[in-house]
Amino acid sequence: MTDVARMAGKAIVGDESHVTDQPDEPIVTNEPQVTESRVTETNRERVSRRQVDKFAERRAQLADAALQTLAELGYARTSLREIAQNTTFSHGVLHYYFSDKQDLITHCVRQYEAACVTRYDEIVAAATSADQLKREFSAAMAQTLRTDAPMHRLWYDLRNQSLFEESFRSDVLEIDQRREAMIWSVVSRYAELARISAALSPAAAYAILDGLFQQALLHHLAGDDEAAERLRGNVVRVLDTVDGPAAP
Amino acid sequence: MTDVARMAGKAIVGDESHVTDQPDEPIVTNEPQVTESRVTETNRERVSRRQVDKFAERRAQLADAALQTLAELGYARTSLREIAQNTTFSHGVLHYYFSDKQDLITHCVRQYEAACVTRYDEIVAAATSADQLKREFSAAMAQTLRTDAPMHRLWYDLRNQSLFEESFRSDVLEIDQRREAMIWSVVSRYAELARISAALSPAAAYAILDGLFQQALLHHLAGDDEAAERLRGNVVRVLDTVDGPAAP
DNA sequence: AGGAAGTCTTGACGACTGTTCAGAGTCCGT
DNA sequence: ACGGACTCTGAACAGTCGTCAAGACTTCCT
Structure with missing residues (x-):
């Protein structure tokens, strides 16, 4: 049957x-x-x-x-x-x-996640210096903005839905966790290569970079052609200040 | 008629x-x-x-x-x-x-904005030291999260809608601009009181603090009671690192 | 008091939604 | 080549949606 x-x-x-x-x-x-x-x-x-x-x-x-x-x-x-x-x-x-419909969209969210959270793994694995990692990661984020803007606005849309509909929440939180881990693998590796100790928690690092990306996404979709380039610069600047407030 | x-x-x-x-x-x-x-x-x-x-x-x-x-x-x-x-x-x-309906919601968005963007003005005006401003601003953000979570998730919802519906975009961008100015008035005043030069652009400062707030909102609405307190700590840490990479 | 203008209710409309289901079409082991 | 299981279609369903208009009610000037 x-x-x-x-x-x-x-x-x-x-x-x-x-x-x-x-x-x-x-x-x-x-x-x-x-x-x-x-x-x-x-x-x-x-x-x-x-x-x-x-x-x-x-x-x-x-x-x-x-x-x-x-x-x-x-x-x-x-x-x-x-x-x-x-x-x-x-x-x-x-x-x-x-x-x-709920079942379909839940499945969509999980399928999206599978294709999403491994995006920067290669860059982290291949980086041999802090400077290289910083350059390549910031460039990759800018490139993601340029090529995958529609899919990312969907992610933010669904994450926002979870603020109203409880049924999405657990899936969203899980994906958010993985995105946080993805970002942290970049930041912690960067700190390691730069021989500094990161002053940020994984959650804070993710929130900050995600906030920058989201703002860039808004301006990019609004027709601002320089949004991606500005995002790159901002990511570089954030990585420049991840070292602790005290001297290394 | x-x-x-x-x-x-x-x-x-x-x-x-x-x-x-x-x-x-x-x-x-x-x-x-x-x-x-x-x-x-x-x-x-x-x-x-x-x-x-x-x-x-x-x-x-x-x-x-x-x-x-x-x-x-x-x-x-x-x-x-x-x-x-x-x-x-x-x-x-x-x-x-x-x-x-569009007319109604547009009117709503503008009405929201009027009640929203003056939230931290008093704190900025009353602050007499960088430390006081830092403490009161971070506490105010945490308090906002606790008391105005539903209204803020609406704001993020509407801002996200503008990524899909062009009709919202100009209003959203205008409000986002004012929020950015609101945040910048805090950060720039903080730098002034601390006698440092901020290493962040107004846009970047706004994106970072907004990212932190949005993450805290998600966790707060998901039942995490410590989200507000963590937000406060993160805001303090961000303000601690706004001074330029070079020595003051 | 009369009556025009403003305000609000009510019911209806067509379009669109998620969902169901009978049945047609397709595949494949036997 | 038969037959049963799987796959898919297309119509129909009960709701809900934004929108509209006819009319009742209220207000207030003359």
């Missing part, structure tokens, strides 16, 4: 709780046939696994289209029909792969 | 352009009767002025109720009927005082 496929697909992504749906219709027993006989069991398992893969694949594909739509229109104005128009499917299919 | 009153009301607030509505119905000539005769003219002017005042007053009252609703529900989920339920009126009255 359809519900079995849904359950299997969801299990892969790790849908732990959220409201347990299927309010009225009696749920068919979950995969009872796998324990029937040896030969058919392995076959069915193989088939089932492949279908689950396809299921998860399409889920990801649809979530990606949803991310594009959300990045373009924002949370408030994104409808399921609009999302479907960014795909080759009709809007009904979204409810075949996601239990409801 | 109703339209005359609307125009008069709008003129007070300074509704300069935005889309010129009234697409089909022929517009009645604007106040043609004031040039008829001397005596009735002054009377009519007096009456008209009083009515305009009442009109503007109710507009402000309705915009205030709208602000409360927006702060509670967020932009995405605030409907005109919901706003009206926070008043003693029905939802139809909103279209008597505002041409459309």
Whole structure:
């Protein structure tokens, strides 16, 4: 049945709780046939696994289209029909792969996170001097602003939604945590290379750099072509002052 | 006619352009009767002025109720009927005082700004030492977080909307400018009292402190009771490092 | 007191929303 | 090539939305 496929697909992504749906219709027993006989069991398992893969694949594909739509229109104005128009499917299919809109957007948020928080890892790993790290990281942030502005305004939009809708909050806080860790890996590595001790907490460092990025995003999207370059300069200046107030 | 009153009301607030509505119905000539005769003219002017005042007053009252609703529900989920339920009126009255939803929310944003950007003026004016200014400003920010969290999440929500909807952008940028000036008056005065030269641009100082506040807001609304206190500490630390990299 | 102008309510409208579902279409093991 | 499971469509649903207009109510000048 359809519900079995849904359950299997969801299990892969790790849908732990959220409201347990299927309010009225009696749920068919979950995969009872796998324990029937040896030969058919392995076959069915193989088939089932492949279908689950396809299921998860399409889920990801649809979530990606949803991310594009959300990045373009924002949370408030994104409808399921609009999302479907960014795909080759009709809007009904979204409810075949996601239990409801909330489920879809939650999946989107997690998919966004996976593609987002490893952005500066290579720069940190490759840096051999504080100066190099400072230059490359600030340049990378400016470049991110230039090329990924729509996706980032979506992130800020969703993070803001979590200030009103509690259902987003845990996911948002988790992603924010990872972004903080990402920034801290840069800052702490910088301090290490510069042989200084950072005077900032990881949270403060993240808040400061995120604030700079957000301001630059606003001005960049408002048509200010120099916003990215100013962001780069500000990031450099912040890194210049991360050493403690006392002498090194 | 109703339209005359609307125009008069709008003129007070300074509704300069935005889309010129009234697409089909022929517009009645604007106040043609004031040039008829001397005596009735002054009377009519007096009456008209009083009515305009009442009109503007109710507009402000309705915009205030709208602000409360927006702060509670967020932009995405605030409907005109919901706003009206926070008043003693029905939802139809909103279209008597505002041409459309956009007009209402724009008015809300401006009303918010008027009540917002003078928050730290007294502290700046009263401060006699850098240390006092630092202590009182950081404490005031923490207090703002504790008492005005809903209104501030609305501000961030609307600012984010402007990343998607161009119609908000000019108002948002203007308010952001004033917030920046407000922050800069604090930072520059601090540097003056401390006899140092600030190493930060006004924009960077604002972005950094705003980033700290926004992070604290997220955690505060997520139930973190120590968010305000941590914000205070972070603000103090930022002010401790505003002096230039070179020696004073 | 009469009546015009201003104010507000009420109900309706068309458009759009998320969601459901019957059924058509597709895939694939047998 | 049959048949069952999976996938997808498209219409229909019950709500909600912003907007509007007809009319009742109030206010206040003459």
